[in-house]
Amino acid sequence: MKEGNRNPKLFIEERKAIILFLWLFYIVYYSFEIFYYLSKSTIYKEKDLISTSMVSLGLFLVVLIFGVYFIKKGNPFIVKYIYIYSYLGIDLVDTLLTYWGKDIPYTSGNIVEVLFFLYSPIFVNKRFFWLVSLGLIGKEVILGLILQSMNVLMPIVIYIILSLIAYTVLIRFNSYIKSITAVYEELRHKEKLAVIGQMAAGIGHEIRNPLSSLKGFAQLQHERSPNSNEFYPIMIQEIDRINSIVNDLMYLGKPKEINFEKARIEEIIAYTLSITQQQAEMQGVKIETFMEGPLPPIECDGKQLKQVFLNLIKNAIESMVDGGRIKINVKTVSSKKMYISIQDEGCGIEDSNILNLGEPFFTTKKDGTGLGLMVTNQIIKDHNGKLKIESVIGEGTEVKVSLPIMQKNQIKK
Ligand code: ADP
Ligand code: MG
Secondary structure (H helix, E strand, C coil): CHHHHCCHHHHHHHHHHHHHHHHHHHHHHHHHHHHHHHHHHHHHCCHHHHHHHHHHHHHHHHHHHHHHHHHHHCCHHHHHHHHHHHHHHHHHHHHHHHHCCCCCCCCCCCCHHHHHHHHHHHCCCHHHHHHHHHHHHHHHHHHHHHHCCHHHHHHHHHHHHHHHHHHHHHHHHHHHHHHHHHHHHHHHHHHHHHHHHHHHHHHHHHHHHHHHHHHHHHHHHHHHCCCCCCCHHHHHHHHHHHHHHHHHHHHHHCCCCCCCEEECHHHHHHHHHHHHHHHHHHCCEEEEEEECCCCCCEEECHHHHHHHHHHHHHHHHHCCCCCEEEEEEEEEECCCEEEEEEECCCCCCCHHHHCCCCCCCCCCCCCCCCCHHHHHHHHHHHCCCEEEEEEECCCEEEEEEEEECCCCCCCCC
């Protein structure tokens, strides 16, 4: 069962709720039935009535055994369903046996039904809510039809009102829980970042120094004997790769101070295209740029925005193994915001992965780092901009970036 896989804390909550529910259920149900049948037996002097209701009281003791068993066995989520189903079944049969073919006017239900309504928001479960509402209202409708009694109208109206109230409370609970979960997720994300930051600060520095001497020596050797060894360029390229990973990690660790300056977006994009051109050509990817000019200069940290578009364009190219087209659109709307969209015809992103984008180290590539989008996100956030990713699997991905043209208050970190 889906619910059973949830967090152990929710498990404990559900257990508490169901145990309280069981206590209330038995107290309310038994006292109501006993009181009711005592008064009924004096009015109608019908012995059968008492015997059928005693049977249902007994049946609920059997149900209790199941309930306790599942709570003990560690599946409290199922108990509420056992109770609503057995209640519906037992009560329907009990009522039919009591009233069918007899000359007694139908009086409906047990007050315990109200308890089901009240508890459906407490279990914060929409399926259970619908089961309770439709089940109990449906039961009255069926009884009304079989017993040909209009007495069911009143409980139906009351139950509809109770359903509406329960539904409203349920929705409120749900959205409250959702926002708490969102806050929690954000905290967890920040914590993860902080840990990465500490690691990065510690290790990054240590790695960069030996790396730069390695690179220096590799270059030196290459210059000394340019024709002797074809591996030097690869060595240098790989060292650069390690360097850029370390840089990404260090950026996340301690975000650099942002130097907002006026820069031209055309130049930033042209720069990134010049770097990615070779890779694009190798993969048969055509890049088309559309600028809806004239574009005003934008207040930003040019170096960091280059990093952003480098990451995004690289991702787009990497998603198109068999070539294709990338469209880059740049436009301004009003004179406040710049919109840049990068649209590829690549593999697209699975729905289940969309949520993981931007999580540190989330990658689907063999030699990906899973840091690109995270750094990108961070930089855009630092620029008070927004990033949106829309993707259709097999058709392609569109990444939309919006950036304010002027920074309101230049918050420096
Ligand atoms: P990396 O590129 O190192 O894998 P990123 O953070 O840049 O790390 O991207 C994370 C993941 O997001 C990628 O592995 C890929 O699965 C997915 N992704 C990002 N951009 C695209 C895109 N344009 N098309 C398809 N998948 C993408
Ligand atoms: Mg990437």
